[in-house]
Amino acid sequence: MFTNKKFFFFSLFLLLGTLFSINLFAAGSTVIASETESVVTPSIYMLLPFVILLILIATGPLFYKHFWERHYPKISILLGLVTVVYYVYFLKDYHSVIHIFIEYVSFIALLSSLFVASGGILIKIDREATPIANILFLLFGAVIANVIGTTGASMLLIRPFIKMNKDRIKPYHIIFFIFLVSNVGGALTPIGDPPLFIGFLRGVPFLWVIENVWYIWIPTLLIILLVFYIIDKNNHSKLETTEAVEYSGKIEFKGVKNLIYLVVIIVAVFIDPGIMSWVPSLKPLPFGIREIIMFGVVFLSYNKAHPDILKANEFDFEPIKEVAYLFVGIFLTMIPALQLIAIFSQQNHDMLHATSFYWATGILSSALDNTPTYLNFLSAAMGKFYLDVNVKSQVIEFIFKDDIFLRAISVSAVFFGAMTYIGNGPNFMVKSISERAGIEMPSFFAYLIKYAIPILIPIYTIIWLIYFS
Template identity: 35%
Template sequence: MIDVKGIYAATPAMNVSIISLGAILSSVMGTTGASIVLITPLLQINGSRRNKAHTVLCFIFAVSNIGGCLSPLGDPPLFVGFLNGVNFFWPFKNLFLPMSIVLVPLLTGYWALDKKLYKKERIQKPKADRELSSADKSVAVSGIAYMALFPVVALITIGSEIITIKQLKISSTISLSVISMLRNFLLLVIAALVFRFGSRKNRKFNRFSSEPLKEVGMIFLGVFITAMPVVEYISSCKAVGVFSILNDSGPLRPALYFWITGILSSILDNAPTYLLMFHAAGGKAALIDIESNKILLKAISCGSVFMGALTYIGNSPNLLVKAVSEQRGVKMPSFIAYSKWAIVCLTPLFVLLTAILFVCCK
């Protein structure tokens, strides 16, 4: 129920500022939360711009994916890692540099492109419209009190792993974690209370609709159902065929984990892919307890979070942002066209990251 609204010139510097803020907030609010909160003001500010799709694409790359790598609250794969024993603060300590290597060139390239388009649009726009677009500059933020819930969510999440409660045994093969059930219940209660007592005025102003959520929910339900047998097959075959290279202990092993994790994340969803590759690399005992193998955990984390941006189905906020943008009249690329743009824009940055982090400086 946090709402950001205002009137401001849609300059390249303003767009980069909003996207950068969203990338920072993604690790605090989650990629979905930051995307939903900031895509509306970004589209409002750029309402008079002719070229908007490239701004939404950069927003998806940076806010809906890359920016969420600094905490388990940011992106589902890192939360899966947290549930499997990775320290809550490990992502911040180890993934800040990889995020910077990818995010800084991405935003710089976007700024250069947007500056060129912005100048072209101002030349073509009538003088009266140019004066009007830069006359009123104001920004208002409401619902700041809800920011207090983020530390509460973080404490509940951390506490669920610190506090130990005996598991509830249902049968000889099935047992339930009482603390995990309590954590999920409390998070659902918080979500329900916010929706019940949140500002309806803000939801109306933001043209809130449950349709994008329903659309994404149905798509990802299908993705999870169809991905399960694929993940099981890959898991059973990880020691043979093309996946046998993962058992190689050579110098390129971290790079292989990064790229294989990333490619699978972009087509199978990144959370189950992270879990698959986490166990393929040895699981908790190998990745957390053995210092020399932590580079593999870094590679798996970067691959699953960053390359979720390569397709619309790589991470659920991608489709949410697309749906919200199309509701506001932005013509977004098709599934194939989006992937082409993502590959062109992001692959060189991933190659750079591979060279710096997983080949030259292990």
């Protein structure tokens, strides 16, 4: 039997070997999928690995936790390899596989660098957690999520938020943190949330999101904060009868040098030959200068971090390892889904409107991860206009045609990621950190039924009525 580590290296070797060999033999051809070749329609049965993987991701941590924890890397890689073998040996379409793998490397480079760099920072706030102080904290978290990502902001701020509220912490504190900092907050920039970063990698201009989403972001954020304020004020008023605690009001910040690493990551996002022409391309390697810088940050920020800070943050690579393993499977198995959905929308473009994109992206982002969902529906929306999501120039052409579709998809992919623990990567990390701190969090269904549906769905319905109906 393979151990997970051996299996990982064996599979990685097999995958990289396959990708590199076909890439080298395909001398002179571009690694960007479909720009030079027409895509062969995959069999509908090839959706199965994607569907199976997503079902397992949704049900594994809930119903067969220990089996899932032991075997998810093998399952994810095996399902990914099924798709790779199908594309390379049956469809002879290696461009699609290479293209998605390059995207995966970029995606993991960003997430892991933000995760590790923010794990070396410790913030201590010795202030009373009044409802107003909590609101300001969550607002700050929502804004900063656009600079260091929802993953970075969640990792950085969840511990101080729990500590600040330690005398009256309740699950709703964590849940609103997930709503605002881990999801809705990050809707303004491609660094904010992984789906938007994938959009950026596909050709959506960096500033397009903030220019087109801010007027939806502000009211959504304010309404959720208002609901939080009402609940938190009620909770806080019950506490006033107990003994008074003195606070120094100090905010302590340790690990400042890791802020520099965060700045390096943000700058590195733009170091791409497609954005800056002077940046050399490292083709046929499946990464560029940007990814080298980001992985360099992972190495440096971890090795140079103060052990006391890592200990205080109970730093562990497991959460990012989980994301890396699962997403290699998701990225590979979603290739046929992307292509089939684009073909479907080309054939049924008359019945697809902003409303269908808003709700379909939203519902699927709630139950599945929002990154592949975003890409699937971007592909579908572009398919309406006979455009290919794999071609950057066509993504830009699509935005100029009618950007309401991209706006609907971007907003709902990010916003609805807050609907469940599995909707967005940081949700589970925040839940896990809170449980490690001793807070009993609601189950998957209690989160959905007691919090997400009654609070978020009415707000998202208002957003739909105003902007997309």
